Amino acid sequence: MVPIVELKNAVKEYENGPLRVRALRGVDLRIDPGEYAVIMGASGCGKSTLLNLLGCLDHLSEGDYLLGGDNISKLSDDELSEIRSRRIGFIFQSYNLIPQLNILENIEVPLFYQGIPEREARERAIELAERMGLSERLKHKPMELSGGQQQRVAIARSLVTDPILMLADEPTGNLDSKTGHEILELIDDLNAEGKTIVMVTHDDEVAHRAQRVVRVFDGEIVSNEWKGAPKQ
Amino acid sequence: MKSMRPERMVKLAVKNLSQYKLRAGLTMLGIIFGVCSVVAMLSVGEGANREIQEKIQRMGSQNILIKSVKIPQEGSGGGSNFRAIASYGLKYEDAEQMSRFVPNLAASTPMKVLHFDTRFKERRLQTDVIATTPWYLRVQRYRLMRGRFLTNTDMNFGSPVCVIGSRLARILFSGFDPIGQSLIIDKDAYTVVGIVGDIAQGELPSAGELWLDGENQNVYIPLRTYLQKRGDLFIQWNEGGSVLEQIELHELILTVDKQEHVVRAVDAVRRILQKNHSKEDYSIIVPLELIRQARETRRLFNIVLGSIAAISLIVGGIGIMNIMLATVSERTREIGIRRALGARRRDIVLQFLMETLILSISGGVIGLVLGAVIPLAISYFANVRTALTVPAFVVAFTVSVSVSVVFGIYPARRAAMMDPIEALRHE
Incomplete structure (x- = not known):
């Protein structure tokens, strides 16, 4: 089985003025298809860096990153953009919807950059919006929606390109616990359907839902526990 | 992608x-x-x-315009009672010499520009009277609306005929057909033989302002006729009283056959005028230069x-x-x-x-x-x-x-x- 994510001795260094900060000090990580992994750690431990690298928003300083079997550590900015467009779905803590676009348009954004015809994009967006229970709100602007609804839009948007890897950064951080639960259940469902999910959180309760918890401390992976076999 | x-x-x-x-x-x-x-x-x-x-174009790029200019006379007695004859400007002799010596000359159109009282029956109008030759029409590119313009026959015989501008025809002759009527120009009778069209914008500078715009209320008469009747002396009225002036030609328009020859012709004109005139009582306007x-x-x-x-x-x-x-x-x-x-x-x-x-x-x-x-x-x-x-x-x-x-x-x-x-x- 070709792993979705394979990090080999991943090192990330930042130039911070005269200082060199090592945010990741040689991380090895493998995530198989269908896995639901949670990355945990204190702030500043390097988990955000790790997520950015997994999301192809950043380059490794050293080491290799294989996404779906392809080594993407040496790709150009444009090529990384394409990888993000085709293979990655992002879910953010603050939803990150584009305020001037309505719900459907927000869901369609990733398809724009793939040159998908407008009608096809619209069909897919409607389908996903309906699945997320947003049928009544298609023409609304994000600001007119509740936090939970906005996060549903964001999830729909992350699914619209049918990515091989979904990355969620504290997706429930801005939500009350009830709405947070709903979102987490939605994510559970996605995983049950076979989506590979990596989520960053510092909420233990959230972490319990995942089959695997990766703990990061000071730029290194300090523990890697499986709580069950990935559902196929 | x-x-x-x-x-x-x-x-x-x-x-x-x-x-x-x-x-x-x-x-x-x-x-x-x-x-x-x-x-x-x-x-x-x-x-x-x-x-x-x-x-400028309408002034004709092939034309050279020479005008008489009155220059202030020093020590002319000062008093208005003193009636000196002010004699200045272009002479017939100048025109004569130019016709002979200016190269590539196609035509020479002399003009006297006078201001007179004109009368038809009981209607009067002060207007410009231009005594000139038949070429004038061609040089000015006027449109002849009715009748005919001045002819060589008019010149040779000194016929008392006149051609009037369309505005004059309208004002002075309203209700009448001007052609064949008698127009009194300062006591002399002239028969109207033709009407020319309005002065288009940017007409040839006449005696008045450089750019005379508007409708044509001029009267055109044969130069020869005028000379026979009046000669070259005339009384100029101004604030101080009257001054007796003698001007042979107010303006002279020389037409050169081709634009390229204008510069050489101007040189010749200048030489002749400099030789004949001790004072610069003339001005030369070259439309071609103005165009440039x-x-x-x-x-x-x-x-x-x-x-x-x-x-x-x-x-x-x-x-x-x-x-x-x-x-x-x-x-x-x-x-x-x-x-x-x-x-x-x-x-x-x-x-x-x-x-x-x-x-x-x-x-x-x-x-x-x-x-x-x-x-x-x-x-x-x-x-x-x-x-x-x-x-x-x-x-x-x-x-x-x-x-x-x-x-x-x-x-x-x-x-x-x-x-x-x-x-x-x-x-």
């Missing part, structure tokens, strides 16, 4: 711009004023140009206008850059989101450039419309001639759009070069 389709980029840009309607409007205002002022300036400039060009001067002036004018236009367009461009920079920094997060969702740098550049382009094109179009209306309004209210030309529109529009795009590149590139991670963190 395919890019966003152009029509969707346009849609997106319009959508984004409509988020900031006031801002977009204000930004456009810079371009609107830029384009509109360029078009308006070029139109007014072109109108003025054409008017001058036409005036006008062209030079026009070139200068264009440079000045061009600079002003360029400045206003650059100001518009800077306005665009300013706004787009503000927009980009305000939308940093959006840029981060789009980058995370798969937009390449190029897509971001195109997105912001498209917004700039739409701003500048719509501003440009509005500017063109205003730029077309303003000269019309100027023409209408200020009675100044303007000329809308296609090149003015094309230049104003393309320059403004390209300036805006150039000024839009920097903000767009700045947006595209943002680190997506930083951009996503931006509040």
